[in-house]
Amino acid sequence: MSIPNLFPTTTIAIDASPNFFDCKPIFQYLVVLLLGHAVSHEAGMATAHRDEPLSKRIYMSGLLIRIRLRLGLKDATGLKEVSPLSLVQHLPSPILAPEIYRAIVDALDPQVDLDTLLTLAPVSKAFYSEAIRAIYFDVGGDISMSTKRHIGFLKSAGESPKLARLVKRYQFSMYESDRGMASTVLNLLQRTLPRLINLIHFSFTGNGVTPAGRILPFSNYHMKSFYWRGVPADEKEVSAFLLCQESITKVDTTWHDTPLHENALPYLEQLRGPVTTVIAFLRPRGKVRVLHWIPGTEDHRIILALIRTTLPAFSSIRILSFGGDAVDILLSGMMKYLQSVEILELISAKGLDLPGDAWRIPNLSVLVLSKMRGCICSVVGTNHLQMAKTMFEKNRILDRIDIVLFPTTSVRIKVSIYQ
Structure with missing residues (x-):
């Protein structure tokens, strides 16, 4: 259970503890901070009071989730780095309602709080599931995302169907400085886009660098919105693509003179x-x-x-x-x-x-x-x-x-x- 290589590897160290299980009080304290409600300890397991109102259980979560957990594990040989997977496997997980995890993650903005989500993901399997869902819901919405990071994402999504299914929105922009990588990027887009089967919004801005219509697959998505800024040479492929996308309700594009099929976009x-x-x-x-x-x-x-x-x-x-x-x-x-x-x-x-x-x-x-x-x-x-x-x-x-x-x-x- 590792985070795909679009993002840097995150490690967490545990402080002054001879074994992982001694971290239980620290982990419980973190949960109390994050959830804002009491956690009791029974039979060696942290159990949340589920009967408390949801609003109380997530009190201050949006603020406190930004606390960075940075602890260290020491033994006779000194400080050791612990991988996120090892931490998840060994730390006890409190029994919490699933909506608590989702409410905490939804309080974060993936564009602003990406580092926090990456830190949160290794805490437990439940947090990992919710954090990864948030991270990959909208890829490319951050305009500072470089072409190299897009390439990293496309390679990861092409190799991992599970990751590809998480993506609901994908936005890609190509710039003049990317001309040397244009062929590589377009090949990756052409190969990976058909795997994003849950895509509801796709945005492509070519800035006139090169024709790119070939990247569009003709499979029928459940896509709702489509943004395209390409070159006139793209319009034949774009027109054929739109003919297959009956569910699209929103289009934003600069068109030229290619006729659009009369049966295209019936629900626009x-x-x-x-x-x-x-x-x-x-x-x-x-x-x-x-x-x-x-x-x-x-x-x-x-x-x-x-x-x-x-x-x-x-x-x-x-x-x-x-x-x-x-x-x-x-x-x-x-x-x-x-x-x-x-x-x-x-x-x-x-x-x-x-x-x-x-x-x-x-x-x-x-x-x-x-x-x-x-x-x-x-x-x-x-x-x-x-x-x-x-x-x-x-x-x-x-x-x-x-x-x-x-x-x-x-x-x-x-x-x-x-x-």
Whole structure:
């Protein structure tokens, strides 16, 4: 029972004890600290009071779990290092409800508390099971994870089906500095991805380094969300992959001009991308309810001409985010098809007053005003108070207007806030 080589080996030493079993009082004391409840000792075994409320049993666990256990084992020959496996095999394990172990581990953030989870894993088999589950739930979510560490993970997952089954989210980014390793990495991805059978989210950012569509397996996952930033040459393979993934409900991609099969993504609910993605993925009678249309620099007349045949598909959208140059004119040109929109984000390229006819959207309850990164103008102009007054007077359903003052790299509606 060892931690796969994605992470450094963890060792724990036990202090001033002639044998492992003398560590029992120290281990019990640690359990008391971690669980925040009394542990009694009967017949040589630590027994937890299971009848206490769960809230009491996990009291302060989120804080105290960060205590680092660093003890030392000494005998006549001096200090010895003890492997995690040996420690787990010899230390007595208290009888605790399984939800206690999970509650303690769930109080930690794998991105922030990785070292703590690695320290916790060797304490007992129960902690090992929960810690490894947390560590491998989301691999690559930490953007500082280097390509070499990704390679280590992919090799381990390829050799261990049990580890591969733990991964629910996998996010990979390739950079120009990785060009020399591109072939090795893509081969590993192509070989390992089919083994991640419980994957629910996959994210790939290629940054234009090399075509990578071949890494996508055509097996049917239970995948829910898919993020892809590749090159145009990838789209044939990506399109074939999406045709096999009926369970996907969320897609975030920059598409170009490859036609998407009409039977692909029958349950798609959330879509994010530029105008070319909107044209390729949005269809009449579709199930898309949330659309984040990434604003571009194209002239509004060109955009309206491009999406003319796609506009009827906007009739089912409930949450819409879009913008660009002359966003108020774009809005007017689309107004007929926005009857179901309840939450609208307008992203300005130059700053704007509230569009005067946004009040015409009959079901609009929340209006969000933001601006593109690099826009130095105010989100709203000098007449914003009068425009806001007009909005509220003419649209009785409108509940509030949110103004985003400091846009991030990608301003978007946080769907969870409004749903």
